[in-house]
Amino acid sequence: HDQIVSGIDWSSTSNKIVTVSHDRNSYVWSLEGGEWVPTLVILRLNRAALCVQWSPKENKFAVGSGAKTVCICYYEQENNWWVSKLIRKRHESSVTSVAWHPNNILLATTSTDGKCRVFSTFIKGVDTKDSKAGSSAESKFGEQILQLDLSYSWAFGVKWSPSGNTLAYVGHSSMIYFVDDVGPSPLAQSVAFRDLPLRDVLFISEKMVIGVGYDSNPMVFAADDTGIWSFTRYIGEKKAASSGSSYSSQFSEAFGKFYGQSKAATANDASESSKSRGGVHDNCINSIVPLSKAGSPKVMRFSTSGLDGKIAIWDLENMQEELGHQF
Amino acid sequence: MAGAAEFVEADNAEAIITRIETKSRKIESLLKQFKHVEALKTALEGSPPKTRDERCKSANWIVVHRAIMVIKDIDGMLNALDVEYYDILMKYLYRGLSTGDRPTCDQCLKIHEKLTERAGLGCILRCLTDTVNTV
Numbered sequence: 515h516d517q518i519v520s521g522i523d524w525s526s527t528s529n530k531i532v533t534v535s536h537d538r539n540s541y542v543w544s545l546e547g548g549e550w551v552p553t554l555v556i557l558r559l560n561r562a563a564l565c566v567q568w569s570p571k572e573n574k575f576a577v578g579s580g581a582k583t584v585c586i587c588y589y590e591q592e593n594n595w596w597v598s599k600l601i602r603k604r605h606e607s608s609v610t611s612v613a614w615h616p617n618n619i620l621l622a623t624t625s626t627d628g629k630c631r632v633f634s635t636f637i638k639g640v641d642t643k644d645s646k647a648g649s650s651a652e653s654k655f656g657e658q659i660l661q662l663d664l665s666y667s668w669a670f671g672v673k674w675s676p677s678g679n680t681l682a683y684v685g686h687s688s689m690i691y692f693v694d695d696v697g698p699s700p701l702a703q704s705v706a707f708r709d710l711p712l713r714d715v716l717f718i719s720e721k722m723v724i725g726v727g728y729d730s731n732p733m734v735f736a737a738d739d740t741g742i743w744s745f746t747r748y749i750g751e752k753k754a755a756s757s758g759s760s761y762s763s764q765f766s767e768a769f770g771k772f773y774g775q776s777k778a779a780t781a782n783d784a785s786e787s788s789k790s791r792g793g794v795h796d797n798c799i800n801s802i803v804p805l806s807k808a809g810s811p812k813v814m815r816f817s818t819s820g821l822d823g824k825i826a827i828w829d830l831e832n833m834q835e836e837l838g839h840q841f
Numbered sequence: 842m843a844g845a846a847e848f849v850e851a852d853n854a855e856a857i858i859t860r861i862e863t864k865s866r867k868i869e870s871l872l873k874q875f876k877h878v879e880a881l882k883t884a885l886e887g888s889p890p891k892t893r894d895e896r897c898k899s900a901n902w903i904v905v906h907r908a909i910m911v912i913k914d915i916d917g918m919l920n921a922l923d924v925e926y927y928d929i930l931m932k933y934l935y936r937g938l939s940t941g942d943r944p945t946c947d948q949c950l951k952i953h954e955k956l957t958e959r960a961g962l963g964c965i966l967r968c969l970t971d972t973v974n975t976v
């Protein structure tokens with residue numbers, strides 16, 4: 515790759531790594547004799563590739579790009595070659611994130627035009643028609659099943675729940691959106707929360723989602739028994755409720771100038787806590803990835819990585835009672 | 842909110858302006874009875890976010906401004922206000938701050954500090970990123 519590698523995904527069964535980059539290229543890496551050997555995949559993009567994900571069966575992968583398109587790539591056995599098919603329609607702006615439904619055919623995408631869309635990526639010869647699911651009507655490649663207009667600002671980080679029944683994605687206006695019963699009559703909820711926006715989400719069980727973002731501290735959202743989603747708590751240290759000292763020293767100074775009061779008193783104790791803001795990450799967390807068997811309904815461990823260059827592995831083993839019965 | 846259906850028709854500007862006038866009369870009477878919180882709630886309630894018409898927005902801003910300026914007990918007011926009004930109030934506070942008028946800015950700044958403590962930075966974020974429903 516010549517430029518930033520913007521997306522990477524590792525398939526657990528077939529043990530292949532796919533990487534995409536701003537140089538509009540993608541490589542599939544296979545382990546041969548202890549060395550990772552790259553194979554170029556021609557994506558036919560004229561803008562940067564932004565994100566990539568292997569499909570659940572690992573026979574396809576999806577790439578979101580700044581060219582307002584999504585590339586679905588599959589392996590053609592006869593030519594020994596990865597072929598890319600583009601979904602050109604519908605997106606009005608860069609595709610920031612893609613997520614596969616467990617049925618290996620439906621793909622959800624989020625874009626900087628604020629919308630979340632679900633497409634069918636049925637490819638003849640690669641996918642088998644599922645006769646029981648009523649999806650025969652939409653099994654044309656690139657057909658849009660659903661468009662969600664919930665956000666007014668950029669959308670990021672879409673993920674399906676383990677069963678594929680619920681969709682969650684984040685908006686840049688400090689909102690997180692949950693859509694239950696994705697299909698002809700979906701049930702959407704917009705949850706506004708206190709702090710800085712999120713960048714990525716992960717379903718750790720059917721009814722619990724962890725969001726990570728600019729607050730550098732993972733947030734837990736859960737659906738109660740009636741199906742209403744809400745913010746539960748932060749993982750790790752709990753922030754002080756609503757006192758001025760819950761902001762870092764940078765914020766207190768800025769707010770101090772704003773309000774024209776001297777924050778000299780609070781600046782003292784803020785400077786002690788400025789380095790140890792608590793928590794693991796110092797800067798925005800960009801991505802959250804599960805560390806468990808693919809397809810298992812509960813995620814016990816996950817890892818986060820951020821703009822501070824750190825990767826942290828979180829274990830939820832000890833937090834089971836605190837997370838409640840939805841976990 | 843009563844009358845929420847009317848917001849979708851952006852060309853009903855005249856109807857909205859008449860409604861704002863009735864609202865402002867109601868607010869004047871509430872203010873005379875020193876019911877400041879009620880007045881602010883009524884002012885925020887009918888906010889016409891989906892209209893593009895500047896006159897409607899300005900008319901509503903004048904009404905909200907009136908209600909904001911009389912507030913003396915900020916904490917009490919925020920206690921009585923429901924959470925769903927925080928985002929709209931924040932938008933009007935920023936409109937007030939943009940006027941540059943000294944007493945308005947002072948008052949808006951005071952309320953802004955308390956509101957941020959309660960509603961968090963997410964509230965500010967939502968005002969900044971929402972370019973569709975502006976006040």
